[in-house]
Amino acid sequence: MTTTPSSAAGEPVVDSALAADHGLTGEEFGGLCDLLGRSPTWTELGIASALYSEHCSYKSSKIHLRRFPTRSRRVVHGPGENAGVVDIGHGWVAAFKMESHNHPSFIEPYQGAATGVGGILRDVFTMGARPIACLDSLRFGEIDGERGARMRHLVDGVVRGIGDYGNCVGIPTVGGETGFHPSYNGNILVNAFALGVCREDRIFTATASGAGNPILYAGSRTGRDGIHGATMASEAFDAESEAKRPTVQVGDPFTEKVLLEASLEAMRSGVVLGVQDMGAAGLTSSCFEMAARGGAGVDIDLDLVPLREASLTPYEIMLSESQERMVFVTQRGQEEAVVEILSRWGLEASKIGRVTDSGRARLTFRGRTVADMPVEPLVDGAPVYDRPAAPPADLRERQRAVDCEAPEDPLRALRSLLGTPELGDKTWIHRQYDSTVRSNTIVGPGSDAAVLRLKGTPSALALTSDVNPSYCWLEPRMGGRQAVAEAVRNLATVGAEPVGMTNCLNFGSPENPGIAWQLRECIEGMAEACRAFDVPVISGNVSLYNETEGEAVHPTPTVAIVGVIDRLRDLGTEGDLRLVLECGFWRPGDRVVLLGSDSGEYGGSAYQRLLQRVEAGRPPLVDLEAEAALCALLRYSRRGGWLSGCHDLADGGLLVALAECAMARGIGLRGAVGCGPLALFSESQARAIVTVPAARTEELLAAAETSGVPASEIGDVGGDRLVLDFDGGTVDSATDDLRRVWTEALPRAVG
Amino acid sequence: MKCGIVVFPGSNCDHDVYHVLSHVLEQETTFLWHQETSLEGCELVVLPGGFSYGDYLRAGSMAAHSPIMAAVRRHAEAGGRVLGICNGFQMLLETGLLPGAMRRNRDLRFLSVDVHLRVERDDLTWCSSYRRGDVLRMPIAHAEGNYVDTGEALDELERRGQVVFRYVDAAGRREPAANLNGSERAIAGVCNAGGNVLGLMPHPERCAEEMLGNRDGLGLLAGAVAGGGRVGALAAAGG
Numbered sequence: 008m009t010t011t012p013s014s015a016a017g018e019p020v021v022d023s024a025l026a027a028d029h030g031l032t033g034e035e036f037g038g039l040c041d042l043l044g045r046s047p048t049w050t051e052l053g054i055a056s057a058l059y060s061e062h063c064s065y066k067s068s069k070i071h072l073r074r075f076p077t078r079s080r081r082v083v084h085g086p087g088e089n090a091g092v093v094d095i096g097h098g099w100v101a102a103f104k105m106e107s108h109n110h111p112s113f114i115e116p117y118q119g120a121a122t123g124v125g126g127i128l129r130d131v132f133t134m135g136a137r138p139i140a141c142l143d144s145l146r147f148g149e150i151d152g153e154r155g156a157r158m159r160h161l162v163d164g165v166v167r168g169i170g171d172y173g174n175c176v177g178i179p180t181v182g183g184e185t186g187f188h189p190s191y192n193g194n195i196l197v198n199a200f201a202l203g204v205c206r207e208d209r210i211f212t213a214t215a216s217g218a219g220n221p222i223l224y225a226g227s228r229t230g231r232d233g234i235h236g237a238t239m240a241s242e243a244f245d246a247e248s249e250a251k252r253p254t255v256q257v258g259d260p261f262t263e264k265v266l267l268e269a270s271l272e273a274m275r276s277g278v279v280l281g282v283q284d285m286g287a288a289g290l291t292s293s294c295f296e297m298a299a300r301g302g303a304g305v306d307i308d309l310d311l312v313p314l315r316e317a318s319l320t321p322y323e324i325m326l327s328e329s330q331e332r333m334v335f336v337t338q339r340g341q342e343e344a345v346v347e348i349l350s351r352w353g354l355e356a357s358k359i360g361r362v363t364d365s366g367r368a369r370l371t372f373r374g375r376t377v378a379d380m381p382v383e384p385l386v387d388g389a390p391v392y393d394r395p396a397a398p399p400a401d402l403r404e405r406q407r408a409v410d411c412e413a414p415e416d417p418l419r420a421l422r423s424l425l426g427t428p429e430l431g432d433k434t435w436i437h438r439q440y441d442s443t444v445r446s447n448t449i450v451g452p453g454s455d456a457a458v459l460r461l462k463g464t465p466s467a468l469a470l471t472s473d474v475n476p477s478y479c480w481l482e483p484r485m486g487g488r489q490a491v492a493e494a495v496r497n498l499a500t501v502g503a504e505p506v507g508m509t510n511c512l513n514f515g516s517p518e519n520p521g522i523a524w525q526l527r528e529c530i531e532g533m534a535e536a537c538r539a540f541d542v543p544v545i546s547g548n549v550s551l552y553n554e555t556e557g558e559a560v561h562p563t564p565t566v567a568i569v570g571v572i573d574r575l576r577d578l579g580t581e582g583d584l585r586l587v588l589e590c591g592f593w594r595p596g597d598r599v600v601l602l603g604s605d606s607g608e609y610g611g612s613a614y615q616r617l618l619q620r621v622e623a624g625r626p627p628l629v630d631l632e633a634e635a636a637l638c639a640l641l642r643y644s645r646r647g648g649w650l651s652g653c654h655d656l657a658d659g660g661l662l663v664a665l666a667e668c669a670m671a672r673g674i675g676l677r678g679a680v681g682c683g684p685l686a687l688f689s690e691s692q693a694r695a696i697v698t699v700p701a702a703r704t705e706e707l708l709a710a711a712e713t714s715g716v717p718a719s720e721i722g723d724v725g726g727d728r729l730v731l732d733f734d735g736g737t738v739d740s741a742t743d744d745l746r747r748v749w750t751e752a753l754p755r756a757v758g
Numbered sequence: 759m760k761c762g763i764v765v766f767p768g769s770n771c772d773h774d775v776y777h778v779l780s781h782v783l784e785q786e787t788t789f790l791w792h793q794e795t796s797l798e799g800c801e802l803v804v805l806p807g808g809f810s811y812g813d814y815l816r817a818g819s820m821a822a823h824s825p826i827m828a829a830v831r832r833h834a835e836a837g838g839r840v841l842g843i844c845n846g847f848q849m850l851l852e853t854g855l856l857p858g859a860m861r862r863n864r865d866l867r868f869l870s871v872d873v874h875l876r877v878e879r880d881d882l883t884w885c886s887s888y889r890r891g892d893v894l895r896m897p898i899a900h901a902e903g904n905y906v907d908t909g910e911a912l913d914e915l916e917r918r919g920q921v922v923f924r925y926v927d928a929a930g931r932r933e934p935a936a937n938l939n940g941s942e943r944a945i946a947g948v949c950n951a952g953g954n955v956l957g958l959m960p961h962p963e964r965c966a967e968e969m970l971g972n973r974d975g976l977g978l979l980a981g982a983v984a985g986g987g988r989v990g991a992l993a994a995a996g997g
Binding site: 441460 | 777812870871966
């Protein structure tokens, strides 16, 4: 059936004004008409607008993303697949990715966050990998007082949404981060990460190939939910955004769980050639992207798509973002085997079309051709913009150094910091997430990095996510570097070698040159660090237009890195592993050693932001060589089995880090440092606290010297108080008392 | 001992129990599909944790009506061993193989945390690795683990010694703060009158290996496969 596609009676006439309503510029619309050799039909316009949306096309970020290194000897699949894949040894590979669900979560927090988890899990299992862990990086606005009422509702909804979805599917949430800052008052960030593992010869890709092979649709029926979700995610919010609630998808974790099991079983059957989930832009992006990867075309009969209500139009069918749906391409004549597996799991499956060698996507509906479009030019030839970029006008103002006053009473300052939702204990959140299902979790949420054993191997995987938005706002390039450096350092605290990175780049509108500059600079900083640490970027996601009425979020390039611990037994005896790897003092008598040096850096620090109520100056310098030396030393010491504990210095600086170690199990410290009270809160990078059995101290100090890492003994683990002499006084507090302030902070704030 | 783990759509702790029974305890272990009607000769049947059928009506309620449950019931009534963990415990309550019911947790939130349990019976095969009064640490991960029954039924349960595990603090004391989900009489696990059917909310399979930092749960699964034979109780429950 090759008739020129036409709009049906009752469908709008497509012109440049209608195209503009769909977010296409005049130039994009002109290009589309040239490509088709005619005006697009209504359905074709919907398809093109989704494929050209920022969310699907990366048109404003592509040019910058090319800066990332994407190869290493371990990379199996880099960016471009549903998830990146790296070799983790012993015949296993890991597939992982992070993705944002910011816009929907702000409009409908429970469903928005839940479907964010659902989408990222599907990205992982469509690669043939069984998901084994999730992380969530969340950013909220102010939650205090009357103004924070809406935000408290968002926190509650997001946390419940993530929990109810991940808990039901049975994937542990083992870490992540939660931050609060007024720049997120109008746009929260929900970044979900998932990690899966797979035998190296069992990896699948989302490719449609082999003319004549059938295309199967599986999972939930298609409804009207989420239509144009990708387009919504590519726009800023305004007063009308509440009206977009219907564009938020509704998730069903039970269907996801059976879809996961059925898909993995189908992929093991040997007759599946390619798999793709229907995520952003639904059937549109899955069909077009699968065909583009295979250099193929597709013929789809939209009458065969299972619908929730019969009245859906072709336009709606192609753009629905109903959740828990997949597309399989199988070998010709073998589709029944897949249908049988799916139906055993109670899932509907139907053949909706076939692969062709036409290079075109041809869609028919009720005997009429409704779209006939070339695949490759629409997917890979989507517009790419080099948006004008220039430092924001107020950058000098931001970066002007301000004096930081020393605290009169460092203990009071410490208690104030520990009592903020930002630095307070996050257990209130973590305990709503199942963190131990699948029985691999050695270290769960709340430490520098989560650690999961890899059953059947001597190895473990470590994972962490990081970013400091204040640093990125003050100096994007340094902030980008720092996010990667901190993640690599967190992995090094548990002795893990980084093997791959994913990221979620959350920014305001790239059409604002100041934002475009932040994006470019953050990416450049991240790329510099990736090269320095030899960490390839294997997947990622860009979320732009996170702004409301011109107020953009702080630049937030969330980084998640996965690391490998080759032999867990090197790090400690089996019975001690958790104690040795979790953050926190545990064995009285251990020596406490501070690694790295301080330069008194307070720009964007927790002390400056939360206590002095300023956010100004330059963020801490990230010396990539010093970071690499520290991380190498930590990994070396871990492999040697010397360390009984390790915690990196991050938000809040030295005193907060020591307090965190002491609060973990209520076991304190008696120590002394040679700095003044203010330096206790400096956030100079490339630093960590380690504990070693007293007899191993000399070895550690010698290794530090060889590595060129400054090291100083600061005291001994023991007692139930944190006692630290500094130049000019002493901090002395019962660990229980600190712990109370720290654990009460978040529950009190969320009410 | 041949062990069978029932897989319902939505089960998500099936692999974890399999791992401990098969790889740690080296028992012959198989999965049993919910639509089957035979237990394939398994002596121990485990109903694992998860969200069977999505738990849409009430946790465990739809699983209770699945084809395999008729076989599980016959097995239990004949004195065979049945262990329900978390969602599996909820199913046993829904089938009536164990008394009581579950409400949502006291604070209406999902709870994923390590709790302490006191062993109340050591005359059951299940608990043959423990002594009465032992305090175990185990993870819980549920939204509906708030055990409830009528006062009379609870008295009867206590009188017959069917309370096998209770939530306590680290020192073994019954404290309201240690009973996080709000269960009546801090009940974490109960058995039937014959002692051959046991249900509990905590997850012993997640704390059965040294490497995970806690082996307190191994004893329970070791007890589950100890001794052989059909009878789960070492001695009849005391009055």
